[in-house]
Amino acid sequence: MGDKPARIFNALQKIRSIANYQFGKGAGRKLFPKEVIIVYSKRTGRIRHIYLEQKMLATLRPTDGLFSLTITGAKRIMEHAKPRRLWVNINKEATAFVVKGRSVFAKHVTDADEEIRPREEVAVINEKGAVLAVGRAMLSGREMKAYRRGVAVRVRRGAAEES
Numbered sequence: 001m002g003d004k005p006a007r008i009f010n011a012l013q014k015i016r017s018i019a020n021y022q023f024g025k026g027a028g029r030k031l032f033p034k035e036v037i038i039v040y041s042k043r044t045g046r047i048r049h050i051y052l053e054q055k056m057l058a059t060l061r062p063t064d065g066l067f068s069l070t071i072t073g074a075k076r077i078m079e080h081a082k083p084r085r086l087w088v089n090i091n092k093e094a095t096a097f098v099v100k101g102r103s104v105f106a107k108h109v110t111d112a113d114e115e116i117r118p119r120e121e122v123a124v125i126n127e128k129g130a131v132l133a134v135g136r137a138m139l140s141g142r143e144m145k146a147y148r149r150g151v152a153v154r155v156r157r158g159a160a161e162e163s
Helices: 004-023 027-031 071-080 092-098 141-146
Strands: 037-040 047-052 055-060 067-069 087-090 109-112 121-125 131-137 151-158
Touching: 004 027, 004 037, 004 047, 004 055, 004 067, 027 071, 055 071, 067 071, 067 121, 071 121, 071 131, 087 092, 092 131, 109 141, 121 151, 141 151
Parallel strands: 087 121
Antiparallel strands: 037 047, 047 055, 055 067, 087 109, 121 131, 131 151
């Protein structure tokens, strides 16, 4: 019984460390304040989901040990991270499709974080910086800006789906 507060503290440290590694130094504290609720897998006992005020922020993927963000989680990172990382800016004509969960094609990318590597978790934003979707990069940031064909981001969830 006396072990539970220590477990929660260690879990908070763990998820913050993973977020710092994945999204950049300081992202862990910004994304996961001490008020977060950590949900564990019933089957394995491992960390599964992280909530804040009854809104899911992220899921810890068992396959690679990194986070899949929700729109809420991506918004927290985009608002608080300085400098911003792992973002893809798209043009207006693609916005209506992307918020519904459609993939982002390279021809619609107007700008992107040049540090993005393929398979990384990214936030898709509009020209005003509002988060439209979250997904996985299929190209590097430089390739997204240079290419005119192909899928740049495989969107997992659009903002319209989470509203």
